[in-house]
Amino acid sequence: MAIKITPSKPEQLIPKPTLSTIDAVALIIGMVVGVGIFETPALVAANAANGQIAMLAWLLGGVMSFVGALCYGELSTAYPDAGGTYYYLQRAFGKNLSFLFAWARMTVIQTGSIALLAFVFGDYASQLLRLGEYSSAIYASIAIALLTILNVLGIQQGKWTQNLLTLAKILGLLLVITVGIFLATAQPSVTTTTPTTQTTTFGLAMVFVLLTYGGWNEAAYLSAEVSDSQRNMVKILLGTIAIITAIYLLINLAYLHGLGLAVMAKSEAPAAELMRLALGETGAKFVSTLIAVSALGAANATIFTGARTNYALGRDFPKFAFLGRWSHQNTPVNALMVQAGIAILLVIIGAIRRQGFETMVEYTAPVFWFFFLLSGIALLVLRYREPNIPRPFKVPIYPIIPLLFCATCGYLLYSSINYTGIGGSIGVIVLLTGIPILIFNRE
Template sequence: MASKTTLSESGISTPKPTLSTVDAGALIVGMVVGVGIFETPALVAANAANAQVALTAWLLGGIMSLVGALCYAELATTFPHAGGTYHYIHRAFGDKLAFLFAWARMAVVQTGSIALLGFVFGDYTSQLLPLGEYSADIYAVLAVIVLTNLNVIGINSGRWTQNLLTAAKVLGLLLVIGVGIFFATAERASTAPAPNQTTTFGLAMVFVLLTYGGWNEAAYLSAEVRGARHNMVKVLLGSIAIITVIYLLINLAYLHGLGMVDMANSKAPAADLMRRALGEGGAKFLSFLIAVSALGAANATIFTGARSNYALGQDFRKFAFLGRWSSKSTPANALLVQAGIALLLIILGAITRNGFKTMVEYTAPVFWFFFLLSGIALFVLRHREPEIERPFKVPLYPIIPLLFCATCAYLLYSSINYTGIGGTVGVLVLLTGVPILLLGNKQ
């Protein structure tokens, strides 16, 4: 295992506990409640036998996320570190896998997610204020540049941007929920699936768990949350509880306002719901809400993604420039490099003209592989470092960690099975880190 960096010992700024539990919670809710909840409920409904099964899938998704959060709560409170999952993999499996994980986040997972969210922001903002043929791409580029600069300026501007975006998003979602429950009425009260639709509950759960994805990013905040050894449990469990309630309520609104059949057949259930209740004005409001949601998720992804890049720079000499923490409590170099890669991916998406789908496929297999490793790391560290104080221990050990690992393994299989060329490209980009690792010299 690597020793502590000489950068911090030389007097250079290092992460400080400046975030409250509310700040951290806003980051996690803002990241998880992104854009998926506006689209995936239709896919879940199409693969559920009836409305009760669909709602059960969303509740089960919250429970499965809670299982994972309990595992991460132990890791984050025992080993608070800006590197988050990188740090756990480093302690459990050593330098090589840790490097490949950090490389994957920098070149595939986080930057691909930032580009994906940029495309969503661009698509929906262009419906309100088009800028020509490449309108969505222009907005995507602007979003990455502006949000990155807000985070480079300082942690206060980054966290207040996130708090405001998350508050606006949650209020907007509450409005959609209210419209669906109190103003919209389904034209058909059918609870059956769409005609000739073969329901697949396993596939429904794939979409559900993808929509819940992102809560694990709380690990990258553990070095910056005040009283992290106790408060990280509140951040993780509280965030998932809020997210689960929001997801159940929004699905109830969809079912009440559209009905099971129309919901399953809809390509944009939230837009259809608002259009049915409030006309085109409601649909335009939803476009604005989705744009805000995409910005909030992008800002949170930018914020946490740079932390693992910073940890990479702390441990590997070739990337030492990433391991510098500015006096404004931000990993400025890591933020800028991350933005540069995300902008390259946006350019790639603009060329292919299928940016959103490509980015989803690009990130999924690599993400679930390393998520599985983080669950296995819990077992390894329990065995290897039993003497370390653990402020929080996973209840019902080893059953809950085994459930978490099984879920990750299932999602890894599903992401490989259901993704196309984008997933293959993501794996190949991950493998480009191997020669870099072999050629590099560790500190």
């Protein structure tokens, strides 16, 4: 009698824990300490009554981020998954909402952030060698393509690129801090307060501070790839917040010492102005190079983590299955390629509008803060609905800490809606286009 042999299914490749704690820290610092710290300190100074208030705002930003990191510490250790926030929302609210989040990440949040960072790189690269009328967009597209290729080649290439870019960024920032504190000195008359005619708004200052701290939550998307994640994720989250807070306090102290609050508040590029004051045009050119490197590092980290959500979407929804394929190089190749295509399309749109950076900020902010708020609510829901799930780390002072995190996100959502124009509306509309796609995807 013949024996019927059923062909075995090919092995399904899944994410493997190949990232060390240092790799994860480099990715998160590289993403958070991007280009904002070179722009927003002037906006914070303009809305602070004096230098002490400005420094307090940056310290509070670190404290609020630490609160959020505690919440994500519980979520990422109880539910380690490459989908990160996508997976938490799915567990708490079901597949429909998690689909819309993944759709938003793929079309608005992550791709918009990649395009924004690439535009910043393009702006500064164009100062060194201009490539015609659309120079910034050309550089931005090239950067997205090259960084994506590096990540497609394998996780080792992606993480070592990130480690080197983050190291270069931190060394550059330490130089700026050293110059500001020890070599440059502002006039005594402008070191303490803003002009008496200026209206200051501490709440608006905090909006800019918290936007600059944004991105630490991307650690959640590494939880399936970090070695011994249930033990290390909390260390990664809290450790990176501590490092980032120290960097932000020191760089702002350098700005205040070297420029003074009034000059800082009026400056469009405080880091460049500080370095020009101390070292001349050579110092200003150094800052331009540093900002370009920072933008590249943040873009690479955003590309790395963004593709993980696309992978989770393909893993869970059959019509997007092509995104859910993990390669032998331990990277989601198709998810990376689709992400790059959308980001380059957004670069083209930004180039047409001729306000690439501003367009991408408006495009991403309201949608980002909406889902960030839902992630805090998800922690509360999952504590109630799944009390028996092992939680290697639990948020202290529950539920006060999660509620404080939700209140912060709610405030930033409100502020982002108030301060964004048509770009914010476009982002929301693109998010809503996911609804008919979700309906079509149902079997």
